[in-house]
Amino acid sequence: MNWSDLGSLAPIIWAVLTAAAVLLVDIAAPGRRAPAIATALMGLAVTAAVVLSLAGHTETAFGGAYVVDGLTAFLDLLFVAIAALTIMFADDYLQPRGLPIAEFAAVLIFAITGAMLVAGSADLLLLFVALELMVLPGYLLAGYARNDPYSTEGAIKYFLLGSFSSAILLFGLAYVWGLTGSTRVDVVAAALAQAAAKGSIAPGLAMGLAFMTAGVAFKMAAVPFHYWTPDAYQGSPTPVTAYLSVGPKIGAFAVALRLFVAALGPLKADWLPIVIVLAALTMTLGNLVAITQDNVKRMLAYSSIAHTGYILVGLAAYAGGQHSGISAILFYGAAYTFMNMGAFAVITALQRRPGVTSQISTFAGLGRRSPWLGALMALFLLSLTGIPPLAGFWAKAYVIVAAIQAGGWLTALAVLAMLNAAAAAFYYLRVVVYMYMRDPAEDAPPLSPGLLFRVGLAVTGIATLVFGLFPAILNAASSAAGVLKG
């Protein structure tokens, strides 16, 4: 270890320092909300600046355990944005319920630190520890409303199944280590390339692959490993749900990129069939169950399962030989982050007054009660459906085009994805119908979200509008994807 190693790790160090600073500020001014939020947001801004200052470099640190490249920078920026938006939205929900913000922000930034470490992991052991750092604070956040039994129930389900899946993933990693004798991703990839060249893979490796797939599928909430998702998402405080639906999910895809693509890439012919089946099941079941939901949070939970399926199509396209599948995954992750967090933010605004549920009837007449919120919610829902020219359309388009170009079974998968996108329109647009064609409840009070909340909402709205129209984002995604070999 030397100074340049620490330089490569600077974004992570800044993020940890930010979390520590938030806690210290809370000690200095207990219970004051504004200083904690300001510290957190400023720290995150500095972290983003540090990431940008490192962008363009490709360097390894700590003897090859950590790597700074385009992919790390792209994902780091995305994770910082997720944390900043969550903090901007959170206070409007937490303050009326008397829940502290400083601990929320600190724990959230710790989680994001883990996600950023996952993004730069070039060592299986680091990958696992970083993944744990990402998900462990998530369990705490899910149970953040301690006096709400639903929050506790969701947190416990998330915690038990999450710990279980971590153990399964670790078991799979142990098999790979046993057969390749190393935890460094490049050494593992070279050893596996030799093994794959001989033809059939060893039974132990197949077993390890099965365990790792199950472990990662749990984390990204792919069917049939999704059982924790609806309860955890519905029970969590709404800003936490917003975070859980994007942060750990994109983190899990970062694991997939660093583990399945970078380390297990030589075996991609062996894991392609599993990913195709997972993708098909995930998007179909997610959409079918989402149609029957009357609670918007639960509906968006199932819809997030469906979106996992679409992103998995990108992974399958990569394994099918189409490298653009990787940039499609990254673009999808970025687009999904902003449109989904925006949708959850509108729910948060509605639930600012304690006691308001996230039932679909809450949305009745939102278009008239608050034209701006209604219009933004419609924008997010249309984007989630995949209506051009919004971000969600381009995200789906890139994934599907990559799958079609890969050909074979992937063409069938692409067709299934399109059918699913059409079916999804039903439940997304149902909310829009409620917002514009039903009368609001007589006693509905006016909605007045805070200033920071409005800024965050504007950012998500603008991103959803312009993401597809500015090719710069896609260029960034594809140059980040170029880091991973085909």
Added chain:
Amino acid sequence: MPIGQTLPFTAVRWDDVLFVVLAIMLLGSALLVVTMRDIIRCGLAMIASFASLAGIYVLLGNPLLAATQVLVYIGAISILVLFAIMLTQTKNAPTRLVFQTQAWIGAVAAVVIAAIIAGTVLTTTWPSTGAVAWTATSDIATMLFGQYVLPFEVVSVLLTAAVVGGVLLARREPPADKEDRS
């Protein structure tokens, strides 16, 4: 007279005999943890299973890991678990665990998975050296603070986050939650 490497009159090595004994103790006590109905006895069986695992670490040539296992798992974690049971049990709560109805399905699934794992492990040719590699404590230290220093440090951040969260969940709020009493 020193004892030989193998059992008298056979080719069975002492190490292997010891391993089988420890493995049976490990699995037996682990099984007791999940099948016994008295939670305190489950905790005690867990200590026995941790101790057997420490023995296996010694057999694998890693005394430091075995010592850590004894200190941390038996010395700290088990005691903590027993204290937690003692402090959280109330008079009106059931002291005996309620068994769930899916235990049989779970047992069958566990046996099937164990059989599959045993099959794959036995049919795979592992790139092993065949000899027990004795790991000196200094070698572990070198690895921990050399090759694996980053994961090592990340674990400390993880523990910090866990402590913050733990305090958060355990802290008593000034306004008493009246609704929860009902």
